[in-house]
C-alpha cells in the first residue's frame with residue numbers, strides 16, 4: 001500500500017469529506033494560502049473561497065461562528081493553527097460548542113471540528129508548543145482525538161467531521177512529515193478505540209500522539225535487554241479505551257502512562273487512577289506516570305530537550321516500575 | 325424614519341398601521357405578563373437561579389422580532405424571555421422551563437438564562453455576555469452556504485459592546501457582507517453599573533460606523549420607531565446589503581435580576597422613567613387613534629390570564645426527570661455514573 005504523510009492524510013480526509021458533503025467547510029486564518037503548515041494546500045482553488053474561508057485574526061469569532069454555523073445545519077472545520085491560540089476561543093468551545101446541545105435540551109447539535117495542533121516543535125517556545133489535550137478531555141460534551149499515524153489522522157479526522165458532536169482534533173506538529181501506510185479503507189475511525197502497537201508481557205505502556213513513537217523506540221531498546229513492553233496508542237482521549245487498557249494491565253500487572261504534556265493534572269492521571277481503582281489487587285507495583293515538568297516550554301534547544309520525554313527517559317521509568 | 329421619538333400625537337397616530345400596532349401591543353402585554361408571572365414565580369421559590377426581567381424594554385423585543393419570518397434566526401441574551409416570546413415560542417413551555425418542569429423548552433436543562441426554541445428559529449439565550457454575537461455571525465455564514473434568504477437577528481446589551489466578540493463579530497459580518505441585524509438593546513446599565521461610566525466614546529452605533537457597518541439610532545421605547553427601523557433594515561439585509569446595527573435606547577425599569585432591588589440607582593430615576601414605559605406610550609398612541617380603551621384592557625387582561633395560567637400549570641407539572649441530567653451530553657463517550665446509588 002502506498003505511503004502517505006500525516007499532513008497529506010489530514011488534507012485528503014478533509015477534501016474527501018468536502019466532496020461527499022457540500023455542507024462541510026473550513027475556516028481559519030490563511031487557509032487560502034494553504035494554512036501555516038500547508039495542510040490546506042490547493043483546497044481553496046478546488047472548493048472556492050466560500051468553503052475554504054480566510055478569516056480575520058479573530059479566534060473568538062472563528063470558533064463562535066463555527067458554533068452558529070454548526071447549529072444552523074453546516075459542518076465547519078475550524079483551524080486554530082496552534083492549540084495555544086485556541087485559548088483565545090475557549091468560551092466559544094467550552095461554554096458554547098460543548099454546552100449547546102445539553103442546555104437547549106437536545107434541540108440542537110454542534111457538529112464542528114476544531115483542529116488544534118499540539119506539541120513541541122523546533123524551538124517554538126512557550127506560546128506555540130503546548131499540549132493541552134487534558135483540558136478538553138475534562139469538558140463534558142467534547143470528543144478529543146490525538147492521532148499518532150497518517151492512517152489514524154485520516155480516519156479520525158473523517159470521523160470528527162462526521163460526528164454530530166464537537167470534536168477537538170489535535171495533530172502533533174512534529175508528525176506532519178511522518179510518512180506511513182495509508183488507511184486501509186476510506187471508513188472513518190471509531191472514537192474510543194485504542195490499538196496495541198507492540199505486544200508485550202512485562203508492562204503496559206499507555207500513550208498517544210507523537211509520544212507513541214518515543215515509547216516504541218524505548219520498547220525496542222528494552223526488548224534487546226529482554227524486557228517485553230506492551231505499547232498502547234489510545235488514539236482518542238475522550239472517549240478513551242478503558243477496556244483495552246484494563247485488559248492489558250490485568251495481564252502485564254504493571255503500567256506506565258507516558259505523555260508529552262505537563263504531568264501534573266495531565267490525562268495520564270486519569271488513566272493511572274482508573275487502573276489503580278479497577279485493578280489494584282492485581283498490580284505488582286504502583287501505576288506510574290511520565291510527563292513533562294510543570295514549566296513553560298523554553299526556546300533554546302538544550303532547555304527544550306530538557307523538557308522532552310525521550311526514549312531514554314521511558315526506558316528508565318520502565319526499569320523503575322519493574323524494580324530493575 | 326417616521327414615528328414619534330417623543331411619544332405619539334393623534335396626528336401621527338393616524339399615519340400608522342393601527343391594527344398592527346394593536347397586535348404588537350398585545351405582544352408587549354404578553355411579554356410583560358410573562359415576566360410578571362416569572363417574578364411572582366421567583367418570589368414564591370418556584371423559579372430558580374437568576375432571572376433577568378426586561379420590563380420596560382418590551383418595544384425592542386416586539387418591534388424587532390415581529391419583523392422576522394419564522395425561519396429567520398434569532399440569538400438572544402440572559403435577558404431573553406421577551407425576544408423568545410416575540411419570535412413565537414410557546415409561553416407554557418417556556419414557563420415549564422423556568423420552573424425546571426417536564427415539557428419545558430429545554431426539558432429543564434437550561435432554565436431562564438438559556439431559554440431557546442429552535443422550532444421558531446430562536447437559537448438560544450446566552451449566559452455569557454457578547455458570546456451570541458459570533459454565533460449569530462456563523463448562523464449567517466451557514467445561511468450563505470445554503471443559499472437561502474433568511475436573516476439573523478442578534479440582540480445584546482449596551483454592556484456587551486465592551487467585549488472583544490462585539491468588535492470581532494461586526495468586523496467579520498462586514499467583511500463577509502453577512503445578513504445580520506445587530507440590535508444593541510441599550511438599557512443604560514451593565515448589571516449594577518451605569519454603562520456610560522464603562523464605555524469609551526459614543527457607544528454601539530459609533531463603533532459600528534467605525535467599521536463601515538450601517539447604524540441606525542432609535543428610541544427603543546417607541547414601538548413605532550423600532551418596528552419601522554427593523555422593517556427597513558430587514559428588507560436591506562434580504563437584499564444583500566450587508567449587516568446593519570440598530571442602537572435602541574431603552575431603560576431597564578427593574579433591577580438587574582428579579583431579586584435585585586436596584587438600590588444603586590439615584591432616587592426618582594426609575595419613577596421618572598416609568599413615564600416613558602413603552603406599554604404606556606403605545607397605549608396612548610392607540611387610544612389617540614381611536615382604539616377603544618376597553619379593547620386594550622381586554623388585550624392586557626388576556627395576557628395576564630394566559631401567563632397566570634401558564635405559571636399555575638407549570639407549578640402543578642412534575643419535575644423534569646432526574647435521569648435527563650445524563651442525556652444529550654455527547655454520543656461517543658456519553659457519561660455514566662461511576663458508582664451506582666444502589667451499589
Ligand SMILES: Cc1ncc(C[n+]2csc(CCOP(=O)(O)OP(=O)(O)O)c2C)c(N)n1
Pocket residue numbers: 401402403451452453454480481482483484485511513514515519576
Ligand atoms: C462574559 C461575562 N462577563 C460577565 C457576566 C456577568 N453579567 C451578566 S449580565 C451582565 C451585565 C450585562 O449588561 P448588558 O450587556 O448591558 O445587558 P443587560 O443586563 O443590561 O441586559 C454581567 C456583567 C457574564 N454573564 N458574562
